[in-house]
Structure formats: structure tokens, C-alpha cells
Amino acid sequence: xxxxxxxxxxxxxxxxxxxxxxxxxxxxxxxxxxxxxxxxxxxxxxxxxxxxxxxxxxxxxxxxxxxxxxxxxxxxxxxxxxxxxxxxxxxxxxxxxxxxxxxxxxxxxxxxxxxxxxxxxxxxxxxxxxxxxxxxxxxxxxxxxxxxxxxxxxxxxxxxxxxxxxxxxxxxxxxxxxxxxxxxxxxxxxxxxxxxxxxxxxxxxxxxxxxxxxxxxxxxxxxxxxxxxxxxxxxxxxxxxxxxxxxxxxxxxxxxxxxxxxxxxxxxxxxxxxxxxxxxxxxxxxxxxxxxxxxxxxxxxxxxxxxxxxxxxxxxxxxxxxxxxxxxxxxxxxxxxxxxxxxxxxxxxxxxxxx
Numbered sequence: 001x002x003x004x005x006x007x008x009x010x011x012x013x014x015x016x017x018x019x020x021x022x023x024x025x026x027x028x029x030x031x032x033x034x035x036x037x038x039x040x041x042x043x044x045x046x047x048x049x050x051x052x053x054x055x056x057x058x059x060x061x062x063x064x065x066x067x068x069x070x071x072x073x074x075x076x077x078x079x080x081x082x083x084x085x086x087x088x089x090x091x092x093x094x095x096x097x098x099x100x101x102x103x104x105x106x107x108x109x110x111x112x113x114x115x116x117x118x119x120x121x122x123x124x125x126x127x128x129x130x131x132x133x134x135x136x137x138x139x140x141x142x143x144x145x146x147x148x149x150x151x152x153x154x155x156x157x158x159x160x161x162x163x164x165x166x167x168x169x170x171x172x173x174x175x176x177x178x179x180x181x182x183x184x185x186x187x188x189x190x191x192x193x194x195x196x197x198x199x200x201x202x203x204x205x206x207x208x209x210x211x212x213x214x215x216x217x218x219x220x221x222x223x224x225x226x227x228x229x230x231x232x233x234x235x236x237x238x239x240x241x242x243x244x245x246x247x248x249x250x251x252x253x254x255x256x257x258x259x260x261x262x263x264x265x266x267x268x269x270x271x272x273x274x275x276x277x278x279x280x281x282x283x284x285x286x287x288x289x290x291x292x293x294x295x296x297x298x299x300x301x302x303x304x305x306x307x308x309x310x311x312x313x314x315x316x317x318x319x320x321x322x323x324x325x326x327x328x329x330x331x332x333x334x335x336x337x338x339x340x341x342x343x344x345x346x347x348x349x350x351x352x353x354x355x
Contacts, residue, residue: 104123
């Protein structure tokens, strides 16, 4: 099998035994999402990954005398220029029609169910009529009014599309020209420790131009970690438009369909995926397809037919790797999800070899 298959570590698969089972199903690497944590805080998880991979390799060597790499593939997904809400006192249900206040992070009341903390840099763009997408677009708010309070502002919004919201979820303002720095302080610290924890690849979210990738490369060189591979996540229209200039500065393109689907009408997303895939094939640049590949399996043991067809399409278009996210990190059936992913990829590869 040539297509690499990644899972995402999280509460549903953090223990060593579960990780061994995922490797046994055919998982070839694992993603560590650092949007909510740091390498140091996730050190136990990383230890479990290394131990699980060691146990898996020992078993496979005895069975088939196969040769394995000494280290598992571990990708750390940085915060990058992605914007997120702050911490919430508890998970909240936002219902259509609810009035919700957006307050500058650090100035809100964590226990006020009508307030959500957001980065201060967003406020110049929170004008009446502006849409606000939360949690990869699952929740939609619309700005109604802006009020001055204390030393700043709060924005009053109305819930247009509701759902359950927990802290540190993504926030996006469609059409707003917001340009935060490439790397956060947390990112810089994690990069400085990447080599120590055996990280083999770094994923940079919301890549906007080649300068973002150059900045990341410079930091890796500074930390004597230039051998760590760079994965450029395409999640906005800036990244799509700049794609040809990004290709020389990364090892792999990531078609990250969650936020990319927020940056355009959702029905245009399959076309965008096809065009990015075609550009990568023409340039002989490897690419990955991620987000909601088996989302139906977060709660169910069997995927929808559409989901397995989606995996087939990604491989057929030439993806060198695919990834599960919430399905393994927080889903009810991480092993079953990995089994369907691996077997669908294998079926797609076999079909392509027939031709």
C-alpha cells in the first residue's frame, strides 16, 4: 500500500493498547493537534505513540520479518494564523435566534452563557451584517450591533445556525482581510522542542503565502530541525490563489476541507479539491486530503456510502496520504473507522493498478 494513512490522537485513542490496534489496522502515522495543547503537556500521549509503535513493529517482525523505521511518523499541527475563541466555562448549546455577545478574550465572564471570548484583533472587522463562523462552520452567527464597553467593544450577534460549542474552537469571518502572525508564541515553543519529542512533520494551518512557509522553515533551521517535513494546509482563498508559489517551499500540500469549505460556497469545495489535486500532480508535489472523511463514524459503527466514495475519490485523484481527525481523536469507534479507511484506500489502489 502506497497511500499513507494518518489518525489523530485524542481522548478516544490515547492509551497504548488502542494505538497498537490502530497501527495493526494499517495506520501509518499520527497527527497531534496542538491547537489546544503543547508538546510538553502532550508528552504522555507521545510516549504512548512511541511505545505502541515499538510493540506493533516487534509483533510484525516476528510474523513476517518486515523492516520498519525506528520512529513512528508523528505530525504536529500548529496553531499558526488560525483564529480561535477563548476558553468557556462549560460547553454551551447555541440555538437559532439566541442573542450572543462576542467579548474580547480576557474581558468576558466565563460563566455568562451569552458571552463568547474572541481575539481582540477581530473587533475592527465585526461590523453589522458580518457573518461569524464557529467550529469549522458548524455554527453561524451574524453581527447585529457593536457597543463600546470599558476600554473596548463588544459585538451583539444573533445565532443563524446553532449547535454545541466548546472552548478553543475555530472562528472565521468570511471576506474579512485579517492577517495575524504566521506563528504564535506557543508554536515557536513547540518548534523548539519538536526534535526532542521525535516529531517527523509539522503542519502549518491557514498558509497564506510563501512567506508563511519560509518563516516556518527558518524557525526549524534555527532549532537544528530542518529535516522535519513541512505540510502546508490550504484552508483559505489566499492559499488557493498562491498555490503555485507555495509548492517549492513545502514537502506536502494538505487540502484541509474544514475551513476551506468555510472560505467558499460549500458546493464549490469539490471543484477546489480537484483543482488543487491537479496542480499538485502536475508539479509532482505530494498532497494529503483531510477533514470529515468518515465523520459519520464518530457516532456510528458503519460509514455512509458517500464517505467511502469520498475516500476513493481522494486516492483516485492522486493523494499520497489521507487522515482521520475527530473519528479517531474523539469518536466512539476509532478502530472501526481506521479499518474502513484502510480497506477503502486499499480497494482504490487495487482498482487503479488494474488500469
